[in-house]
Each structure stands twice: as structure tokens, then as C-alpha cells.
Amino acid sequence: MTTAIKIENLSKSYGDVQALTNVSLEIKKGEFFGLLGPNGAGKSTLIKIMAGLAHKDSGSITVLGKDVVKNYRFTKQKLGIVPQEVVIDPYFNPRESLRLQSGYFNIKNNEERIDEILTALGLQDKANAYARSLSGGMKRRLLIAKALVHDPEIIVLDEPTAGVDVELRNSMWEYVKKLNNEGKTIILTTHYLEEAEALCDRIAIMDKGHVITVDTKENLINSIDKKIIQLKLDNKISNAPNFLNNYQYEINEEPPQINIELTKENLINFMNQVYKSDLKIKDMDISSARLEDVFLKLTNLGGEKD
Numbered sequence: 001m002t003t004a005i006k007i008e009n010l011s012k013s014y015g016d017v018q019a020l021t022n023v024s025l026e027i028k029k030g031e032f033f034g035l036l037g038p039n040g041a042g043k044s045t046l047i048k049i050m051a052g053l054a055h056k057d058s059g060s061i062t063v064l065g066k067d068v069v070k071n072y073r074f075t076k077q078k079l080g081i082v083p084q085e086v087v088i089d090p091y092f093n094p095r096e097s098l099r100l101q102s103g104y105f106n107i108k109n110n111e112e113r114i115d116e117i118l119t120a121l122g123l124q125d126k127a128n129a130y131a132r133s134l135s136g137g138m139k140r141r142l143l144i145a146k147a148l149v150h151d152p153e154i155i156v157l158d159e160p161t162a163g164v165d166v167e168l169r170n171s172m173w174e175y176v177k178k179l180n181n182e183g184k185t186i187i188l189t190t191h192y193l194e195e196a197e198a199l200c201d202r203i204a205i206m207d208k209g210h211v212i213t214v215d216t217k218e219n220l221i222n223s224i225d226k227k228i229i230q231l232k233l234d235n236k237i238s239n240a241p242n243f244l245n246n247y248q249y250e251i252n253e254e255p256p257q258i259n260i261e262l263t264k265e266n267l268i269n270f271m272n273q274v275y276k277s278d279l280k281i282k283d284m285d286i287s288s289a290r291l292e293d294v295f296l297k298l299t300n301l302g303g304e305k306d
């Protein structure tokens with residue numbers, strides 16, 4: 001696999017604030033890559049440097065082998081960046097905005113692509129409406145449309161679904177997945193961890209300007225040794241059986257249910273104890289760790305750090 005983006009020892013400060021410290025990352029062509037981290041982790045700063053909108057202090061970013069500072073025109077053409085802030089020219093309607101954007105990239109007669117993008121992002125009905133009359137979610141979709149109009153090889157989405165309703169979020173993701181299946185590289189930052197879990201192949205977690213970990217989604221999730229068991233009971237119980245004291249658990253009265261958290265190692269033993277107990281079990285669910293567990297463990301939000 002060839003490299004789409006290579007970031008080497010990138011550092012950036014804003015006065016006293018160290019936004020990025022020696023960040024290195026390599027993103028392969030065709031990957032759906034997640035860049036996650038709590039507020040202020042440095043994700044947007046990284047994207048801004050990639051887009052040529054902020055200056056680095058040291059280090060480098062290359063896009064398809066070319067440096068983003070030295071080969072600005074080339075890298076700008078290869079990247080489609082959807083910024084986090086919604087900035088839309090209020091005097092143009094979506095179709096005009098997309099024509100104008102095509103013009104920046106010297107693309108003439110781009111109507112077919114413009115129509116495809118407007119439809120995919122649910123903006124066809126608003127194609128000729130003034131941008132200032134668009135709702136917040138529609139403006140955000142227009143930003144995405146603008147980033148895609150020159151058919152970039154690498155698409156960077158900085159919090160693209162904030163303020164977009166669930167239905168449109170789903171159709172937007174269908175379109176982004178289609179682009180990824182066609183070979184486009186996707187880089188996504190989001191605070192919706194379920195979204196990252198559903199979409200991304202590999203994930204980097206950043207915190208306070210540092211990359212804490214980069215791995216496949218599966219490896220990250222498997223690194224957390226946790227099983228959650230939900231025992232759905234026939235009737236309410238007043239006292240929990242003694243064997244539960246070996247585990248972390250909570251009892252729910254209505255519907256009657258016990259939720260137990262344990263490690264993979266304890267699972268078989270636990271099941272034997274349940275079998276021998278006189279709990280009247282109606283149904284049972286077992287779930288594993290989620291990306292959110294990884295995120296909380298690795299960032300300060302979890303309240304502890306290994």
C-alpha cells in the first residue's frame with residue numbers, strides 16, 4: 001500500500017500553548033482513518049497545517065510524497081478538507097458555490113459531478129436557494145460538497161456530523177463509504193465514537209498534542225479485557241447471590257436484570273456459577289469492550305492513566 005499522508009515529528013505552539021508535540025503518523029492510500037481525541041488534543045491544528053492554513057514550528061507533512069509547504073498547489077489539489085467551522089458565503093446558492101469552487105481548481109463543465117454531490121448530500125432541493133436560508137445542518141453539508149467538488153484523492157472530515165440529523169448523517173456516511181470503496185482515502189475526526197467504531201479501519205488517539213496510540217480498531221478494542229453480561233431475570237430479586245460479590249455488578253429492578261462486568265478469564269467460571277445458582281434467567285446478552293472504553297482508558301477523560 002502506498003502512503004497517502006506522512007506526518008513526521010510535527011510540532012506547533014500558539015504562544016504558551018503547545019498544540020502539537022512531535023506528532024508522527026502514516027496514513028495509507030485507501031484507508032478510512034480515524035483521528036480521535038478530547039477537546040484541545042490538537043486534531044484541528046494538525047488538519048490546518050495539512051491544509052496550509054496554519055504554520056508548523058517544525059517537522060513535516062507530505063501528501064502523496066510531496067511536502068505540503070513546498071508543493072502547496074499539488075497537495076491542495078489532492079486534498080478535500082471539510083473544516084470544523086461552518087463558513088459559507090451567504091450570497092451564493094449551493095449550485096453557484098460549487099461552480100465557484102470548481103473554478104478555483106480550474107475545472108470547467110463540472111455540472112454532472114455537482115449534481116451527483118448535491119443529490120448524495122440531500123441538497124438537490126436547495127440547489128438554488130440562498131445559502132443564508134439554509135439550516136445549520138444543510139450549511140455543513142454544503143461545506144462537505146465544496147470539499148468534494150474537485151474529486152480529491154484524500155478527504156479530510158473534521159467533525160462533519162456535528163449538527164446533522166441522524167437520517168442525513170446516515171446518508172452522508174453511505175456516500176463517504178462509497179467514496180472509500182472507490183479507493184479514496186478518508187481521514188475523520190469525530191466526537192461520536194460509535195461513528196468512528198463503525199467506519200474506521202485504523203485509529204489514532206491524540207491527547208494534549210501527543211499521539212498516544214495508533215492501531216487497527218480491532219486491536220484497540222481487543223486491548224481492553226472486559227465483558228459486560230446482562231442477565232435478564234424472570235422476577236425481581238431482593239438479595240444478590242453471594243458469588244456475585246467476586247465481580248462488579250449492579251441490580252436493576254424494572255425490568256429485573258443484573259449487569260455484571262468481568263474479564264475474559266473469569267467468563268467460564270462465572271457461567272458455571274450462574275448455572276449452579278437459583279437465578280431464574282429469561283435471557284442473556286454478552287457484549288465486549290467498545291471503542292469508548294479504549295478512549296476513556298487512554299485519555300485523561302477516564303480519570304486514570306496507565
Ligand SMILES: Nc1ncnc2c1ncn2[C@@H]1O[C@H](COP(=O)(O)OP(=O)(O)OP(=O)(O)O)[C@@H](O)[C@H]1O
Nearest residue numbers: 014017018019037038039040041042043044045046
Ligand atoms: N488560533 C489559536 N490560538 C491560540 N491557541 C489555539 C489556536 N488554535 C488552537 N489553539 C489551542 O491549541 C490546542 C489544540 O487545539 P485544536 O483545536 O487543534 O484541538 P482539537 O483536538 O481540534 O479540539 P476540538 O476537539 O475541541 O476541536 C488547544 O489548547 C487550543 O486551545
